[in-house]
Amino acid sequence: MKLPLFRSRTKAPVLDPSQEAHRTQKVETLKAGRLAGLALGFTASLIDRFGARLAGSEAARNVAQEIGSSYAPFCDNVGQSTVFFDTRAHRLPLEIAVYVYPLMGVLLLLGLPYLGLLIFCFFLWYAGSELYFYKPMKLPFKKKTEEGCNVHAILEPKDTVRHTVVFTSHHDSAPLFTYNSLDRFSYLRMVAFPVALFLLSGIVCLVQTLSELFDRVLMLPNRSSLGMMLLQLLLLASTPMVRKLRSFFSKEGSPGAGDNLVSVGMTVQLARYFHWKKSCNTPLDHTRLVFCSFDGEEIGLRGSKAWFSEHAPALIDPIVLNFDSVYYPDRLTFLERDVNGTVPLSSRLARRCVHIARSMGYEAESESIPRLSGGTDAAMASRNGLEACTLTAVAWDDHSKPSVYHTKDDVVSAIDPKAVEMALSVGIRLVELVDAERLWDDAPEQSKEEEQEPNLAFSKLTHR
Structure with missing residues (x-):
């Protein structure tokens, strides 16, 4: 619907012969x-x-x-x-993260860290567009x-x-937000820790990809070191923790x-x-x-x-x-x-x-x-x-x-x-x-100093 900008305006009432001017309303001034x-x-x-x-x-x-x-x-x-x-x-990225996380873990164990890294980067791009920049991607399955x-x-x-x-x-x-009423420790366990695990999994994919790239075995069958394999197994075993993000938003x-x-x-x-x-x-x-x-x-x-x-x-x-x-x-x-x-x-x-x-x-x-x-x-x-x-x-x-x-x-x-x-x-x-066309009269000069963001400490996500 277009703005109805060009309809006729209401005219002031015609003065009665006994009136010299329009009366003002005898009501309490709107303060x-x-x-x-x-x-x-x-x-x-x-x-x-x-x-x-x-x-x-x-x-x-x-x-x-x-x-x-x-x-x-x-x-x-x-x-x-x-x-x-x-x-x-707006809630779909967290729901998708629950499935992306174990997929990255499996790809790491299969010696395909570069695929896990590609999936991780695409997910960050998608989640950032939707939740951070408010420029949502057009996905075919979103109706x-x-x-x-x-x-x-x-x-x-x-x-x-x-x-x-x-x-x-x-x-x-x-x-x-389902978990925002929890105490600080419970919130860290239910929200902050799963998010940290997800980011850690992406970092591991990056590290392993770079390691294989420098060793020139990126596309060849190979095994991770014992320490890296244990870390990968530990991350994969933590999948139930990450699943808690699926219920971050309440109905x-x-x-x-x-x-x-x-x-x-x-x-x-x-x-x-x-x-x-x-x-x-x-x-x-x-x-x-x-x-x-x-x-x-x-x-x-x-x-x-x-x-x-x-x-x-x-x-x-x-x-x-x-x-x-x-x-x-x-x-x-x-x-x-x-x-x-x-x-x-x-x-x-x-x-x-x-x-x-x-x-x-x-x-x-x-x-x-x-x-x-x-x-x-x-x-x-x-x-x-x-x-x-x-x-x-x-x-x-x-x-x-x-x-x-x-x-x-x-x-x-x-x-x-x-x-x-x-x-x-x-x-x-x-x-x-x-x-009165005086909006910019005596307006303060624009400061050329770079803006300083508020120094705030968030204990919980306060996403608007």
Whole structure:
């Protein structure tokens, strides 16, 4: 479905003869604190009604319908688009690893380490493309059968469109990680040790291949040394340990309040606010607002990839502010790099947002998303040539604050309302500056220093 960008705009009502000017609505001014309360109430209501919302599930589709209905009173146009994807795609590499591991062991014992090395390298390429770079390979046995639903809504300005601000979020919730609730020792035994065994098996294939290559017996029948053969047998005997990775992902989903339904609620409340301003005869002059909620973010940003691929060319002078994982007011961060630090976002937009936040009295930083922390939908906007960044307020490590995202504890009570209020305030101020064509006035100069990644210590995989 294409963006309905060119429908007629709503005109201001005609003045009554007794009126000299339009009346403003006699209602309580919409403050960010009130909007934050409405966003949290919206989040709690949908979780109570629909629970977890795994990508492509019926619950996710039902929530998408509710989101569209929530946008409708405040926007000129609301649209939905269907996206098909394979919901197993993100968990398939771990399932395949369970079979690749013993195959490498058998090839080592048969004196064919180079074949084991080729399989290992191909698997790393495939797993890295899917889980680390979010550029999935097109495999013939992967069928896109599950149906997801993206939602978008448009609020038009008073006059000709010169700018577009796109607020994005996602409504699907993450699958729970089976072993993340275990104590540190049990987690090491169930996850870290099997991963180490798999990597060790690949290293042994490499060492044995190089050894045979230097001895010029790579393609000839030969025997490994006794020590190497014992190591190979030990690795092969450890196959049951590696099989535990197959159940790393649970079939249950997280409630996903902070990651990321509250962000959807924030986009609804931003639509409410600017619709209220319009009804009070202070509409935006030249800035079109687009509000989006995507499905499939938790399985590799698949919903936003489809949406931006289709709609990015139709956006006029766009900037994209994505909301994701807003929990703590003292962790307000704007991302300059995404997808495990591999995708550049708009540094100047992120740093301008930091400047805006600090001018409002908030502590804020801009930085890269940490390695092994996954990615956000802003990456797909950036890959489609749009100026984008993500606003987040989360503790990336597992020590300084509770990391509840991707857990059963990701409920509304885990979100600090002040963080939501801050995010909404920044979003409102951003739009005001864009519409006044003053976004880049007094913007901080771009630093030429190389970005420093956060020095974080992860005790468990926190893959987004």
